[in-house]
Amino acid sequence: MSKEDFKMKDRLIKGITEDGHFKISVVKTSDVVKTAQKKHHLSLLNTVLLGRALTGTMLMASELKGEERVQLRFEGDGPVGSVVAEASRVGEIRGYVQRPEAELDYSKEDVKIGDGLGIGLLTFSKTLYNEAEPRRSTIELVKGNITDDLAYYMVQSEQVPSAILLDVGIDDDGVVTEAGGVLVQRMPDAPEGKIDKLQQKMKNFGSIHQMFEDGLYIDDLMEKVMHPIKVKELDRQPVDFFCRCTRKRFVDALAMLSYDDLKEISDEGQELVCHFCNEHYYVSQDEIEDILLQAKAKMN
Structure with missing residues (x-):
């Protein structure tokens, strides 16, 4: 500049x-x-x-x-x-x-x-x-x-x-x-x-x-x-x-979903999009399965 x-x-x-x-x-x-x-x-x-x-x-x-x-x-x-x-x-x-x-x-x-x-x-x-x-x-x-x-x-x-x-x-x-x-x-x-x-x-x-x-x-x-x-x-x-969105924030938001909701989306990865800045974040199937395991552990 x-x-x-x-x-x-x-x-x-x-x-x-x-x-x-x-x-x-x-x-x-x-x-x-x-x-x-x-x-x-x-x-x-x-x-x-x-x-x-x-x-x-x-x-x-x-x-x-x-x-x-x-x-x-x-x-x-x-x-x-x-x-x-x-x-x-x-x-x-x-x-x-x-x-x-x-x-x-x-x-x-x-x-x-x-x-x-x-x-x-x-x-x-x-x-x-x-x-x-x-x-x-x-x-x-x-x-x-x-x-x-x-x-x-x-x-x-x-x-x-x-x-x-x-x-x-x-x-x-x-x-x-x-x-x-x-x-x-x-x-x-x-x-x-x-x-x-x-x-x-x-x-x-x-x-x-x-x-x-x-x-x-x-x-x-x-x-x-x-x-x-x-x-x-x-x-x-x-x-x-400027938008403060990050991939970690989206992953943390997924972790707040119920066990049943996570189960529904666990068979494939997810592309998440920030409304404010249109940034795309991809969360893999393995990551979602890890979140699902953590949610299941909390239920026991």
Whole structure:
């Protein structure tokens, strides 16, 4: 990787306005979305939907601590089925789509990207330190395009006036060019009406992917979104498409099956697939028979 590439790699930056009225997070997820497209063999529709979901999830995880994480699950009656994205505060992002090959018929009038998910639900899960179970909340999808659904969620469930922008650029060959997002949240002491102006400004902000293609970076976007309000940087970190799955974890999961379930699959090896990163792990017949013997021993 060249010095210039390293300088422009995927990262998240957090800031707060000098007047203390707004927090802002900006993330570049170009390589994250490219990796997801490649790993899951995504259609163009799903590249955009999952790309937006991965970007939005990382923006929401930026408010957490340490290895706390959030998960977004969009489920609908459209051809895509469901989109799942997960991110941790340390910058690990992963996700998948139920039907990665799904596409829309763009020859039909009034077809829109939200038709991919259709009518359905968004479930938000937050895993925090010292809490045995994740905190969950669910709302109906309002548009199915990810961006508007997240904006609606933050108003309805988080009750934090916010402005969010998510963008995935794709060239004529179907390849991801750049991707990223911006999240602005109003602090409790902010004057009424200011967030409304920012929301309107972001609606007309232009495409994030084009700004990245033009050589702007996350610092530039943070300044551009909040101008003329001055922003103080709080933190920055790299972000990556990263999954912690391992072959050992899958073998350990097999060992948790009942004796009868293990008996059913013991006559041949098993290929196990991680939903999140599409990694394939093969467990041989001999290994399954060993697990079966251990399960039988526990029964005696």
